[in-house]
Amino acid sequence: MIFHHPYKKIFVTALLTGCFFIVACENTEQQIKDLTSRRIGVEEGKDISINYSVGGKTKATLTAPVMLRYQDTVPYTEFPKKIHADFYDINLTIESKLDALYGRYMETESKIFLRDSVRLFNNKGDTLYCNELYWDRNRIGREFYTDKPVRIRTKTHIINGTGMEAPQDFSGWNIYNPRGTLKVPASDFPQ
Known part of the structure; x- marks a missing residue:
């Protein structure tokens, strides 16, 4: 050529x-x-344990098999596989326990959204069952709340309803739209 x-x-x-x-x-x-498939702006942790404290006193311990922290314009932390939390009183005795299959912590709001098989237990043996629940540390005395259907099982009653709020120790609760039959002792009625 x-x-x-x-x-x-x-x-x-x-x-x-x-x-x-x-x-x-x-x-x-x-x-x-x-x-x-690589995630940009995501921190991943496995088998995590987080202690939440106020004024140097432990208030809760959170454990999860997987934690994903997203560095988005509004940062949030996701617990996609399971989440468990123990809440403590002033003497570091567990006062309530929480389990859910999914959790999302919104950092700027100091709020956790929980969904899928949510269960909350207290020391009296009472258990809350629901599909969605929020925990908000800014709602002192009524940290847990939802507007979805709930079921509360005590040693003597099963209470169903829609919408609920309760303190962190789950020592009492308000159900907004209760359903079902409740046995009330005659002594509780005014005379």
Whole structure:
């Protein structure tokens, strides 16, 4: 092959070099999936345990198998597999326990959203069952609340309703729309 014009040599060289780079830059499907599945701005923790304290006194201990902290415009922390919390009184005795399959902590609001098989227990043996529940540390005396259906099982009653609020120790509660039959002793009625 004889080149009479110097631009033809440059063109052919550039064409061959370009073809080489196109062939050399090939990724497998798995490599492409690995590159695109990486999360940007996400911190991941496994088998975590977090102690929440106020004024140097432990108020709660939270455990979860997986924690994802998202560095978004509004940062939040997600517990996608399961979440458990123990809440303590002033003597560091557990006063209530909480379990859920999913939790999300909204940092700017100091609020936790819980969903899927939510259960809250107290020392008296009372248990709250619901599908969605919030814990808000700014709602002193009524930290737990929901507007969804709830079921509370005590040693003597099963109470159903929609909407509820309760203190962190789950020592009492207010159900907004109760349903079902409740046995009330005659001594509780005014005379």
